[in-house]
Amino acid sequence: MNLSDYTVTRTSPAARAAAALGAIVLIALIAAPWWAGRADMRLMSELFLYLALASLWNLMAGYAGLVSVGQQAYVGFGGYMLFALTIFGGLHPIAAIVVAGLLGALIAIPAAVLIFRLRGAYFAIGTWVVAEVFRLSFAQVSALGGGSGSSLPVGIVKSLASGRSARESLSYWLALGSAVLVIAAVYLFLRSRRGLALTAIRDNELAAGSLGIDIWRTKFAVYVVTAALTSLAGALIFLQKLRISPDAAFSVNDWTAFVIFIVVIGGIGTIEGPIIGTLIFFLLRETLADLGTIYLMVLGVVAIVVMLKAPKGVWGLIRARFDLQLFPLGYRVVRHISKKDT
């Protein structure tokens, strides 16, 4: 064996093919307003927003070890900020979405300071308490409709863009953009020094601690950034819905249960997992949604079975068979066949 026969690389043929394919798919998706129907675009927008939420939850639970069952706090907060900033602040909806994200980060700081005092599973329930505090507080704000909620005034909706189809295209692009932004951010973060440190923590907290990686600060940063992007996604979700109420905005089922199922079924702790999970989730929903509550029970059972029997999810099964990594994070050792060998 000669060491010069080996190189360390991040990329692989599969990753390069995936990048090329991804670029083609992305271009096709950007062009959707010219080929897709109105209903399809609405469905795809919803899919992209779920993809964003799932990728964010996966970053927290799958990489930072922060299992939250309270991300609805930031979805609802973002939605309410969109309404408040446009109705009372007179902001343009797009500006309001960005500001909603920033405010999400701001409010996440004190929340994190409190709930980071809770360990492990108790942290999870702590995040739920935060979400409940948000829900009950917004239900007290009578200017935003109190417990029954309010609608986005027509004037504000119209200020988004002139003409219905232009508005629909814009809101579709915003949803697509948010999913791309989130996945790119997660990918770049995980490739960074801090991101690699996070993976090290997940794989061995003790070792990472002894290497001098500041675990607490990294986790804190992940929580706050995730809150910001989740608020942004929340603002977009309620820009699509045009109506907000405390129960819809802070629904644990809609914004956390489904998101968790997506990530678990797709494959937790991988970037690809949430993408596969979102596709499976929408496929199931579009075919089984008529079953109503039974559908939700089936989803719960599937998630439990996956967690116990295939804890790395569908993507984990694929990867175990084909050794694929579409978003190359880790380095791999590759042997090249040099001329001497042949």
Add this chain to the structure above:
Amino acid sequence: MEWLNALVQGTLLGGLYALFAAGLSLIFGVMRLVNIAHGDLIVLAAYLGLTVTSAIGLHPVVAMVLVVPAMAMIGYALQRGLLNQTLGDDLLPPLLVTFGLSVILQNGLLEVYSADPQKLSAPVLETASLPLGPITVGVLPVLTFAIAVAVIWGLQWTFYKTALGRAFRAVSDNQDIAQLMGLNKRHIFGLAMALALAVTAVAGILLGLRTSFDPASGGGRLIFGFEAVIIGGLGNLWGTLAGGVILGVAQTIGAKIDPGWQVLSGHIAFLVILAIRPQGLFPRMSG
């Protein structure tokens, strides 16, 4: 006088919250499991009480004779059949599996009982009241509080004075060595969950007598129980009762200021205590 009244009513309400919390605290103590479906199991017990009372015509309090063993059996089966497989060093499996269980339970209840709010009725018990100095207290809240004290005393006794409690503590301290002593940890965990759900059954029936409930009520009950545990301090059952009382008083005083503030002020009290005393008020005292 109104404030005194709120204080007393809140204290009595705290008994119910301590019952929500006791099961949660017990299983965390024995196997470090936090059961996200705990609140839904409380609601399940309330529905079982409803079925028993309407099918056989038993008084809800008497219905406990059937619901408590039924929930205990469900607990044992749940632990041996499902939850034991999730235990280990990894935090995710127990959390996500109990979360999935919560969704299954909620939708199962919705399927069987519909979304209509239900209540357990006990006409005499619900309206009876006692004069207590200058104020009047309901017999039901007093009974609830007395049951909470009795249950916590009973759990404490079981934990520190019986062979079962000794086995619980031994397994909690060191699973491997307990196994070497002939304790089958899967069985012990099953018994712990059975006991926890027996307590949950009592809590569920008392909840159903006090207020109406529906399949979605579980999340809120889990949170109240959790807050009582953290306020009281982990690993201390009497502390949990104190935590329940603090939560109950915060809620009734909040409601006194503005009815919409009841639940919110309970959460705020919890967050304040988390901020100033994150280990809880009475952490890990025994006896």
Add this chain to the structure above:
Amino acid sequence: MPEPILQMTGLNAHYGDFQALYGVDMHVGGGEVLAIIGANGAGKTTLMRSITGLITNGPGQIQFKGRDIGGLRGDQVAETGLAMVPEGRQLFASLTVEENLLIGAQTGRKGPWSLGAVFKLFPILKERRAVPSTALSGGQQQMVAIGRALMSNPELILFDEISLGLAPIIIKDIYDALPGIIGDGMSAIIVEQDISKALSVSSRVYCLQEGRVSLEGASDTVPREDISRAYFGIE
């Protein structure tokens, strides 16, 4: 030689992804005291975990009283009459001295050992029966760990590094007490890093090196240079 009570045949064991034992053959005769020595990482702890059922092994690899126990759980192995005094004592911290001993009787096996008999062997424990086990000195904790194992009235008892971390005078006391403990036809395995202590109380010795048996012999006749070779792997 008496009929073996414990027989290991081609025992392989893994510790996580790492194979720790490679085809170990060993036996313990009825009433025999066996010593197992070896350096850190030689596989002694894995061997103990395999025998006691904390690691499961393939069929036919471990037989106790003629019965295959390789696939049994720890609690099932305990019920067959096998007990261990674990390395580092590992008492139950939230239990009192007496409760620790009572947990040892969990299997319900009948025999000479009871709370009274353990208190007679270690009178200090009777005095301190109600205190938390964590409040005892290291030597007293070792007495509780030994008493706890005896409470199950085992036919084979494993002592894993019982002198580790104790003062020499305490070690001497404990080794002086051993013959009284092991009598009555009980078999024992003593795992030690202190070779001379292990040899002094045993009739036969095995040495483990990198997961394999590197030496087997009678404790009183095996040459010391053979032991150091088997122990350190130095030629």
